[in-house]
Amino acid sequence: MDNIQILDGQAAVAEGEKTGGEGGFRAPARGDQYRARLVEAANLWHDVMYSSGLNAMRARVKLVESLSTSDFPYLLGGVFDRVLMAQYEQIPSVWAKFAGRTTVRDFRPKSLVDLLGGRAILDPVGEGAEYKARKLTEAKYELKVAKRGARIPLTWEMIVNDDLDAFRDLPQRLAQAAVDTEDYLAAALLVKSSGINADFFKAGNGNAADNKPLNVANLDAAVTAIGQRKDSEGRPIVASKLSLVVGPGLETTAAKILEAVEIQFTDDAGTVKTGNYLRGKVQTVVNPWLPVIDKSATAGTSWFLVPTPGQSREALTMGFLRGHETPDLRVKADTGNRVGGGAIAPEDGSFDDDTIQFRGRHVVGAAHVDPKATYASTPPAS
Template identity: 35%
Template sequence: MNAVLSNVLESAGFRTATTRDRKVLEAARLFAEGYSGRSHTATALLKEAFTTSDFPALLGEAFEREARAAYREVSDETAPIARRESVVDFRPKRLVDVFGETYFEEVGEGEEYKSDNPLRDTEIEFQVSKWGRNYGLTWERWLNGDFSNLADFPGILGRGAANTRNRLVYRNLVSEDGTLNDGYFSETSTAALGFQSLKDAKQHAIEADNVRGDGPIDASTLVLVVPPSLEETARALTESRRVTETFDDGGTIREIERTNTLAGIQVQASHEFSRLLDTGIRHTAWALVPGAVTQNPALILASLAGHPEVDIRTKRDQGERVGGGQVGYQEGSFDNDTIWYRGRSVIGSAAAFTEGTYASTGAA
């Protein structure tokens, strides 16, 4: 270690700070200054810091925080439509129907109370799996002081995990060929998004029977899923409290103002929905599904209990010197001289109660 730089590091913020949070922040600051290339001293100090035992760990924690912040910055397009479930392992799990009604039965004098089991397994299965990417900084780039890969990867991995979450959920609505998934929706059409077509879709949901067949579905919360290009139209249809309807009264066209029956439908403009759709319907397709908070959520998003939304790790496989002694972290992998970081997310999604779901290509 360079003696002069070593002395400077002793008084650096990541060493002198009195709290762990502050040490992490100071490590991130030192990295930012060295990465910026504003001075040869800052870059040299950053390289020297990587040779210490504490700086890489502190910077790794800073990267992890940055990745999770980037994850949260990506719009969660799944929250209104996907019920959250947690599992403890990778085995398939069946959704428990906790939404069924029960009724008390009359109990005669001296009689035992009759039992009931409202918690029943459904046929709906879901499970989680691992998803991830890795990024590396080569030894050559390290020697050149090019830390751009290292600087960018926390945000890339954090956003990647969030994008994957969105894609897994919306993949239930769209087939691999970019068409609407007829196997998921209980009814599809070609009607363009408008007052009457959305009213028909809502009526379809209201009249649908639940999976138990003992009554209608819970349509108290309906979510209108649209590509961003239809967001303005969707909000105009659902956010107005009063609307003017035109009808034919025996050959005379009349207009009447009445309460907007579509008011209260939630709008979810989804970039991921649009990305998955074929280009021919990318800006016209739309769907109406029961919300995540209803008794019959249309979709499930599962996560692994005790594991973060995005997990960041580094690979330490530098090996040892032939004559003995550890190889510095900054010299990279034994196999290819690269410092590797990877992001992991453990999630899964599945169709849930699809009764009352409706979609249209909007092509008419």
Template identity: 40%
Template sequence: MSNTMFEQRIEALDADSASVAAAFGGDQRVGDHARRGDPRWEQRLLEAQEFMHDVYTGRRGIHHFVEAMSTSDFPLLFADSLDRQLYGAYEATPTTWQNYARAATVNDFREVKRFATSGIRNLLTRVGELAEHPRRSQTEAEYKYAVHKYEAGFALSFEAMINDDLGAFRRLPQDLAQSARDSEEDFVTRLYVGPNGPLSDVYSGPNDNILAGNPPLSREALQAAITKLMKRKDERGNPIQVRAIELVVGTGLSLAANEIINATEYRAVGPNGDVTIIRGNGIGGNLRVNTNYFIDSVASTANADTSWFLFANPNGPRPALEFGRLRGYEAPALYEKIPDMRRLGGAEVPWSFNHGASEKKVQHIYGGSFVDPKMTIASNGTGS
């Protein structure tokens, strides 16, 4: 443990005007103890005040404070606080996958199935007198995935904890939270991005979700892709309503995508040279730009800088992607190894007997799958 962490705890107590009695386990008033015949309470309280003041001002070594704490005090003061910091930082870290993949919760580690059904919806058929109505059958498309555990750990040596004057220990929850968010974004990215841009298992001719000619990102190409996505129909020819669209690009196209979306004026030149000025770009409504930094890492070719993707908003009738997390473990959790050493006649210490290290790990449980290729369109931007 470091001086910095204990100083922060003491400063927090001062800032919250917490009573020293409550900090040391007492929640009754001093007079209550006196009335119960405990005249030593005030003396112990004053000793505790003096002790806290000495630690705060540096008159006592930090090891005196460590020895004064029991085993149960460490998780109360630090483990729970670190775990809450982890969750808070995880919630605050920005990602993009929630905008184009449906978030789901699964009950256990067994494989879950998702079904896209069609066949019943269609226009009604006129039926003559005493004639029977036509019977319709339903078709199903099945998608399966399972969640898995993902972990990372670290160990802080006794020397590192003592020498932690830069507060590195306090930064660990933020680092672990960013790791969890990065892992989610990378996992979802690999569901639709491959080494050459759009993943070939998903974006193909049979799925009809590759924009003809793989055009570079432009207003005209984007308009063509949006039109194609909004004309989607189910297996019986019924229109699939797409109310909002997400444009996903890597860092190489982020500036160009935002320039197209945020343009305030567009000039169209007709066949005879006539110029039509359009206020607004005509495509910005219900369209949002998502810059996914992991496209640059997953796509290992130059296509990382030219590929772009359109997704129907996942809150519609069908999502293109689904990302699931285990029920009760939706957020990453921080765990620590129980200390296995104590000083003779004293309290346990937070480092191990054999290695002199304090060990912790973060665990996150998730999985996902591509669901419906109709709900996305892509181009690798090469023009070929």
């Protein structure tokens, strides 16, 4: 976390607003007690995480005191939530390089409708003749999001201990879990534990899996095959950019093909050398989740071509619940009240057993869309 910047009473992560010294955050210009306390919480969190020596010891002592003596933990909880958001946004994901993104309004299945018909070449119309009618049909693809999450229990003793490792590492762990969940679901659109996902790559979709190894000639043939396909109206399939999705085992092979300045392959005319035209058409996406999901003997040899996101014929999509597109971090408040009156902060421990429980929630789903511009191959392992 580089900074907490106060905007309209809320804390938002931003860069470049640190004050001098070992760090710290800019206080609000006007006297708003809540915002001032939130900045104080952010400064203390920064000192605990990033300072060293005597400054770090002082910060930890102050944090323990704050957890036990005031409403400061509520504010610190807000800082944790924003640290989670910052780290979630900074962790690179793989799925965005080969799958699109959409949002849904609720948990009910959403139909992604492809309106078919009406786009074929226009019919000639004679003088005074009636225009021919055309039928419109639909192809539907279903997307459904689901709630996912985890609960992390800590103890009051863990919070009080000077090292604070469990508390400090919590936002990073939950942020990484959210990103990994997205990547796992996207990869599962391509493979299952038994191998290539035959629910999508099948003869009925015109993209049944091939069994050719990844090399220049076979990649060229796959790109050509996609370009020669037709849609339901006989129109050409246009995918200006394709993503070559491979597991780590084929990373080097893919790099040798797509990073070469010149490529060589053999066709009916013999051995041919040419400039690497594939570089402008195909980008490599190394997906480490493929061999995690695929337990088959060919897990290390499978490769895929799908349209790069942003084009009209996206093959895969990730769905998020509107208004809840990012992870949500909460703390359980079951501490009871002081005998003399007054609330007790969650971080001071549960009424029953002194535990502090954090919960992360993420709502996400994945779905197949248009198979027409896709290709898969699963050659035998050598």
